[in-house]
Amino acid sequence: GYYGDFGGAYIPEMLYPNVEELRLKYVEIMQEPSFQKEFQNLLKEYVGRPTPLYFAKRLSEKYNTKIYLKREDLCHTGAHKVNNTIGQILMAKRLGKNRIIAETGAGQHGVATATVCALMGLECIVYMGEIDIARQAPNVARMKMLGATVVPALSGSRTLKDATNEAIRDWINNPVDTHYIIGSVVGPHPYPDMVARFQSVISEEIRKQLKEKEGSENPDYVIACVGGGSNAAGAFYHFLDEENVKLIAVEAAGLGVNSGESAATSVLGNEGIIHGSKTLLMQTKDGQITEPYSISAGLDYPGVGPLHAHLCKSKRAEFIAITDDEAMEAGLELCKLEGIIPAIESSHALAVFKSKKFKENDIVILNLSGRGDKDLDTYIKYFKL
Numbered sequence: 602g603y604y605g606d607f608g609g610a611y612i613p614e615m616l617y618p619n620v621e622e623l624r625l626k627y628v629e630i631m632q633e634p635s636f637q638k639e640f641q642n643l644l645k646e647y648v649g650r651p652t653p654l655y656f657a658k659r660l661s662e663k664y665n666t667k668i669y670l671k672r673e674d675l676c677h678t679g680a681h682k683v684n685n686t687i688g689q690i691l692m693a694k695r696l697g698k699n700r701i702i703a704e705t706g707a708g709q710h711g712v713a714t715a716t717v718c719a720l721m722g723l724e725c726i727v728y729m730g731e732i733d734i735a736r737q738a739p740n741v742a743r744m745k746m747l748g749a750t751v752v753p754a755l756s757g758s759r760t761l762k763d764a765t766n767e768a769i770r771d772w773i774n775n776p777v778d779t780h781y782i783i784g785s786v787v788g789p790h791p792y793p794d795m796v797a798r799f800q801s802v803i804s805e806e807i808r809k810q811l812k813e814k815e816g817s818e819n820p821d822y823v824i825a826c827v828g829g830g831s832n833a834a835g836a837f838y839h840f841l842d843e844e845n846v847k848l849i850a851v852e853a854a855g856l857g858v859n860s861g862e863s864a865a866t867s868v869l870g871n872e873g874i875i876h877g878s879k880t881l882l883m884q885t886k887d888g889q890i891t892e893p894y895s896i897s898a899g900l901d902y903p904g905v906g907p908l909h910a911h912l913c914k915s916k917r918a919e920f921i922a923i924t925d926d927e928a929m930e931a932g933l934e935l936c937k938l939e940g941i942i943p944a945i946e947s948s949h950a951l952a953v954f955k956s957k958k959f960k961e962n963d964i965v966i967l968n969l970s971g972r973g974d975k976d977l978d979t980y981i982k983y984f985k986l
């Protein structure tokens with residue numbers, strides 16, 4: 602359960618039975634033919650996979666390189682999060698669980714969890730920071746309509762890290778009948794690996810689609826935004842051992858990495874434990890989690906998955922920090938050039954083209970993790986629409 606020096610399961614003793622049960626069973630369950638059959642069928646019939654690998658002609662012309670967008674914004678629920686929740690709800694059923702809990706920040710993961718609970722008729726409780734409930738109101742309404750109970754996290758800074766703490770507290774109190782669907786490649790082993798495996802359908806499809814379109818399975822670059830790191834883990838997964846495929850992980854610089862209002866964990870973080878995992882996190886000198894900031898709730902996370910801590914330390918991936926302003930401008934530019942309104946998280950990845958030069962015949966894949974519907978309020982305020 603380690604990625605280099607990072608990973609592991611540093612959990613309270615009372616959580617050990619739940620996590621140990623999962624660790625012992627998850628690979629075996631995922632490899633069962635009946636599991637794979639149901640998983641692949643739901644991804645196709647319910648999520649709408651495969652998602653297009655769309656050649657963005659006008660964007661490519663603007664930046665004089667070849668840009669393909671992997672359209673995770675077209676998944677059912679509007680983001681990549683559902684790839685993971687489909688896998689985990691099937692896992693929960695095979696583990697005999699009938700109560701589901703989850704944490705969410707941007708609300709996408711909460712919606713994706715509520716969606717699969719409605720699909721399978723399971724009880725769903727989503728913990729969400731009171732601050733995030735206010736700034737992602739449309740997703741809160743969606744979760745309620747889908748039958749979930751949204752519980753405001755009132756502890757700490759009342760954002761994602763507190764929602765995660767409250768979900769962990771719930772799981773400790775309800776070990777037998779409850780499965781905790783973690784929304785990103787974070788948390789104690791086996792979650793980072795399990796979530797990455799479920800999201801790896803993204804790069805599995807990219808390889809097939811690129812082969813058809815360009816005659817080669819390998820692009821020159823894969824770019825993805827990183828909050829906890831699940832959409833990036835999925836987009837990178839099948840390229841990790843292909844050293845000519847360069848990986849670019851994009852974090853939220855917020856108001857700037859030296860502004861004190863940022864979520865650029867690879868720049869501002871150092872080694873520590875967060876939510877049961879040894880990784881890089883933004884912390885005070887006595888190891889308390891520092892409150893991050895980003896205009897996007899989805900990247901507003903003070904840690905990063907252990908896989909990405911390793912990719913950063915081993916320099917297998919280049920980490921770029923993008924500010925609120927750079928992201929918002931890039932999001933609006935995609936609207937005008939390609940008629941696609943991206944999630945603000947995904948807009949951070951798009952902003953790379955402004956600052957990094959690619960060669961004319963480079964093939965660049967950008968993982969468009971979600972669509973911008975949930976962010977219209979923020980776009981309206983920012984651009985005074």
Ligand SMILES: Cc1ncc(COP(=O)(O)O)c(/C=N/[C@H](C(=O)O)[C@@H](O)C(C)C)c1O
Pocket residue numbers: 680681682704705706707708709710711761784785786826827828829830831832833898899900902944946947970971972
């Ligand atoms: C459209 C979209 N794109 C990217 C992200 C960042 O999450 P990762 O892909 O796991 O790095 C997110 C993260 N959303 C989470 C959520 O909806 O709850 C996030 O807030 C937390 C789970 C980290 C997202 O919604």
